Amino acid sequence: MKSFLKSDIAIFLFKVFCIYLVWYIVYELWVLPNGYIDVPLSKNIASVSAGILTFLGEEVFLYGRVVGITGAPGVEIVDGCNGIAAIGLFLGFIFAYPGAWMPRVYFSIFGIAIIYLVNVARIVSLCFIQEYWPQGFEFTHDYSTTAIFYIVIFILWMVWANFGDTVNSGKKRSPVTSAPA
Numbered sequence: 001m002k003s004f005l006k007s008d009i010a011i012f013l014f015k016v017f018c019i020y021l022v023w024y025i026v027y028e029l030w031v032l033p034n035g036y037i038d039v040p041l042s043k044n045i046a047s048v049s050a051g052i053l054t055f056l057g058e059e060v061f062l063y064g065r066v067v068g069i070t071g072a073p074g075v076e077i078v079d080g081c082n083g084i085a086a087i088g089l090f091l092g093f094i095f096a097y098p099g100a101w102m103p104r105v106y107f108s109i110f111g112i113a114i115i116y117l118v119n120v121a122r123i124v125s126l127c128f129i130q131e132y133w134p135q136g137f138e139f140t141h142d143y144s145t146t147a148i149f150y151i152v153i154f155i156l157w158m159v160w161a162n163f164g165d166t167v168n169s170g171k172k173r174s175p176v177t178s179a180p181a
Contacts, residue, residue: 015096023088032079037167039065041084042077045116049075049123058127067123069131075123083119086149087112093157099164107164111156 020041031037046067059070068074090111094104122145130137 012096016092019092019095022091023092024085027084027088031084038079038082038084042082044078045077045082045120045123048120049127052120052124053127056124058131060127067127069127072127072131072134075126075130077123082121083115083149086115086119086153089150090115090153090156092155094160097157097161099160099166103164104160107160111160114152114156115149118149124150 014115021143042065046062046065047119050060050062050067053067053069061068062075064072065078066074091108094111126137126145127143129140
């Protein structure tokens with residue numbers, strides 16, 4: 001057990017936990033209460049989702065954070081569903097894992113964009129499910145789309161862990177011999 005606590009994996013997990021804890025505290029105490037990020041982000045996701053639904057030929061309504069296909073109740077993008085918590089988890093994985101800083105920053109921006117796009121796709125799919133398969137909405141919302149979110153975060157982290165800073169250096173690194181974060 002003592003050797004595990006000093007292992008690279010334990011150190012990595014401890015860093016992830018600490019980064020996510022700091023992110024969570026900052027988010028819960030300062031960012032969430034003032035709404036400076038959540039409200040505009042949720043409205044943006046609703047607006048982009050409405051645009052995609054319209055492009056796909058649906059008659060759509062949009063009221064602030066609520067988007068839907070006309071005739072359905074609509075999907076409200078509340079603070080917990082706008083992807084900020086997922087972004088915090090993703091950044092925890094990326095910043096806890098060893099690598100050079102500039103590739104890490106670039107990959108973080110790339111990953112945040114991917115998480116945003118997955119969330120938009122999630123909202124669009126929930127709108128379709130709500131309209132065309134309403135009995136499947138609760139299950140899809142609670143389990144399927146959430147699982148997809150975390151699978152995407154895991155895949156992004158695996159890409160970083162395997163190829164993170166090899167783009168600039170041209171060499172593959174081993175997690176055991178990586179430079180400290």
